[in-house]
Amino acid sequence: MSGLFQVSSNPHIRSKATTAGIMLAVIVALMPAAGYGIYHFGPRALAVILVTIASTVLTEFLFGLYRKKMTITDLSAVVTGLLLALNLPVTIPLWMAALGGVFAILVVKMLFGGLGQNFMNPALAARCFLLISFPTQMTAFDCDAWTGATPLALLKAGEQVNVLDMVWGRTGGTIGETSVVALVVGACFLILLGVIDLRIPGSYLVSFVLFVGLFGGRGFDPAYLSAQLAGGGLMLGAFFMATDYVTRPITVKGQYIFGVFLGIMTGIFRIFGPGAEGVSYAIILGNLLVPLIEKFTMPVAFGYRRGGARHAK
Amino acid sequence: MAKLTFTGGIHPYDGKAMSKDKPIQDIPPGAELVYPLSQHIGAPAKAVCAKGDRVLAGQKIAEAGGFVSAPVYASVSGTVKAVEPRRVVTGDMVMSIVVENDGLYEDTGFYPVAPLEKLSREEILDIIREAGIVGMGGAGFPTHVKLSPKEPKKIEYVIANCAECEPYLTSDYRRMLEEPEKLIQGLKIILRLFENANGILAVEDNKPDCVRLLRQLTRDEPRISVKALKTKYPQGGERTLIYAVTGRKINSTMLPADVGCVVNNVDTIVAVYRAVMEGRPLMERIITVTGDAVAAPGNFRVKIGTSYQDILEAAGGFRTKPEKIVCGGPMMGFAMFDLNVPSTKTSTALLGLTKDEVSAMEPGPCINCGRCAEVCPGRVVPSRLADDAERFEEQAFLDHYGMECCECGCCSFICPARRPLTQEIKSMRKILLAKRKK
Numbered sequence: 184m185s186g187l188f189q190v191s192s193n194p195h196i197r198s199k200a201t202t203a204g205i206m207l208a209v210i211v212a213l214m215p216a217a218g219y220g221i222y223h224f225g226p227r228a229l230a231v232i233l234v235t236i237a238s239t240v241l242t243e244f245l246f247g248l249y250r251k252k253m254t255i256t257d258l259s260a261v262v263t264g265l266l267l268a269l270n271l272p273v274t275i276p277l278w279m280a281a282l283g284g285v286f287a288i289l290v291v292k293m294l295f296g297g298l299g300q301n302f303m304n305p306a307l308a309a310r311c312f313l314l315i316s317f318p319t320q321m322t323a324f325d326c327d328a329w330t331g332a333t334p335l336a337l338l339k340a341g342e343q344v345n346v347l348d349m350v351w352g353r354t355g356g357t358i359g360e361t362s363v364v365a366l367v368v369g370a371c372f373l374i375l376l377g378v379i380d381l382r383i384p385g386s387y388l389v390s391f392v393l394f395v396g397l398f399g400g401r402g403f404d405p406a407y408l409s410a411q412l413a414g415g416g417l418m419l420g421a422f423f424m425a426t427d428y429v430t431r432p433i434t435v436k437g438q439y440i441f442g443v444f445l446g447i448m449t450g451i452f453r454i455f456g457p458g459a460e461g462v463s464y465a466i467i468l469g470n471l472l473v474p475l476i477e478k479f480t481m482p483v484a485f486g487y488r489r490g491g492a493r494h495a496k
Numbered sequence: 497m498a499k500l501t502f503t504g505g506i507h508p509y510d511g512k513a514m515s516k517d518k519p520i521q522d523i524p525p526g527a528e529l530v531y532p533l534s535q536h537i538g539a540p541a542k543a544v545c546a547k548g549d550r551v552l553a554g555q556k557i558a559e560a561g562g563f564v565s566a567p568v569y570a571s572v573s574g575t576v577k578a579v580e581p582r583r584v585v586t587g588d589m590v591m592s593i594v595v596e597n598d599g600l601y602e603d604t605g606f607y608p609v610a611p612l613e614k615l616s617r618e619e620i621l622d623i624i625r626e627a628g629i630v631g632m633g634g635a636g637f638p639t640h641v642k643l644s645p646k647e648p649k650k651i652e653y654v655i656a657n658c659a660e661c662e663p664y665l666t667s668d669y670r671r672m673l674e675e676p677e678k679l680i681q682g683l684k685i686i687l688r689l690f691e692n693a694n695g696i697l698a699v700e701d702n703k704p705d706c707v708r709l710l711r712q713l714t715r716d717e718p719r720i721s722v723k724a725l726k727t728k729y730p731q732g733g734e735r736t737l738i739y740a741v742t743g744r745k746i747n748s749t750m751l752p753a754d755v756g757c758v759v760n761n762v763d764t765i766v767a768v769y770r771a772v773m774e775g776r777p778l779m780e781r782i783i784t785v786t787g788d789a790v791a792a793p794g795n796f797r798v799k800i801g802t803s804y805q806d807i808l809e810a811a812g813g814f815r816t817k818p819e820k821i822v823c824g825g826p827m828m829g830f831a832m833f834d835l836n837v838p839s840t841k842t843s844t845a846l847l848g849l850t851k852d853e854v855s856a857m858e859p860g861p862c863i864n865c866g867r868c869a870e871v872c873p874g875r876v877v878p879s880r881l882a883d884d885a886e887r888f889e890e891q892a893f894l895d896h897y898g899m900e901c902c903e904c905g906c907c908s909f910i911c912p913a914r915r916p917l918t919q920e921i922k923s924m925r926k927i928l929l930a931k932r933k934k
Contacts, residue, residue, distance in 0.1 A: 193827060198506070
């Protein structure tokens, strides 16, 4: 039978895109934010990043050994580790960062079936887990680079903030969230590559601004609104967390609804909640609604009308 | 001006440079020709010859097995060696007539029935049916059925599918450059069947020379226009083509005639021309032989029934050993495990690829990136359909519009996780279609 050729179903050619390639693009896109975090907060930021990534990758590696299916080469564990680290304060004890990594991969991702099966963003779920378990350490933003409250906390207390400092990132906060410039540079890179698009970030940010303008008590004051936009984890969340493929709706309409929902929830948490921040909880809550959003926004096939018959007979 | 196109689709490497400048060459058929009785959609043809009969080129060797069916003609002269099941491109065994070529090429003589002006609508349709013409773009739907809609007066557009959107294929391109007058005349014949219709030659804009040439030749044809379409796969799919040209949408349960359209491929229209103007039944077609494993890629006029092995040898054989050979284009063609199968009315190409990038691929888990939904011309969500198919959830599959899949392959092409989406959806559709027939 040696004269026979290989067969497989059509198509016989494939595009060059791979899962690992997409993950690599996200890692590269996060480099400006990570780099700025290290520059701004010092070498300890690098240590937190490395420990968190080591923890996520090692957890996935060990789980892979146990299940006899190695998946670390798809780089998704690196992305999760990096995102989690950027969501942690620089002063966090390293063992806590590592614990967050284990939680993200083991509990949120692998136990639900691995890549593609998790219903929450693993990095954000781990951040929330740490936030609930260790509230003091997770909100300790005093460090060498910054002392005092974060801009969002100041804003909530009704005090003045320097918006330009916030845009550059010369403020307190988690390692990767402070610099709007660095985050937007990375986001532009992903948009140009076609890895993400503006549907979710756009509808998220626009609806957030509208909500804060209407209910923030300061009206549409540009300084206030831009401080709200630049503050906290909004940019990191809108461009890098809310756009996570696995935990956002696959339908186009659903993506807009998802974005608007996140905008409103973030506004509610920030204005009416006890804390100054609300991005993480908004996105996680949004993640839970994804199946429902998708159910109601499944597209109508070419040549059909919404509500009409779906198939012959 | 906004370009004529559709939503979705992909831009694969087109590979046409290898063969697009090679003029059509005749190739001699081999010693044995095989004519499967099922080269079309519909009832198989019925053999009207027996073992030992001598047949001439152009002689009917099988008659239509019903209205949706088509007769088969011998393309060489020789002796009927057998009427037996033979393997065809898809790997199935199909009842076939095997003719031993005597190398004399004696034919029955070909004469047009009557001058075109004297032919009535019914007579033209009869000639087309008798000539055994089927959709030669790949589907193989009998052309006379397509040209007999319930209300011919309601047909507004007769669209010549000159898109040739499949990568690597250049046979239609050569046909348009070398025999444009036959294409145009063929279209005019079809237009005679539809008094209220206009003819449109729909060409992808990666063939500007064809657009120019056809525009020039149809300058004085008030009923025919040439439209340049955006180059994007699958622009030449029936539904995407109708939408790009007319803005009308049909789904899988509708016929083009439901929106006043009739669509025919370049080769089919030329076959209509030859049947009506020259009295020749369908005996040959143009096949592109190409791919990086082929020694001398080119476009060939092939006697239908010639084995792929003989066609390949005419193109100089393989340069290097191919890993995979495909009958048709790389997006929708069939991979063949053996070259000893006959070419048929619907064979568009033979592709020899040195590297089979697909078989070895390890599919990974879906990361829900949505690229498949973005490129799907049917506007469905292939990743969900594949999930439904894997779990064999029939109702979910139907509710997610699974039957709308046209198997174009865009979703599998684009999937970064390398999931065989098209294959899974295709298999499920096959099962459900078979069920429906019962």
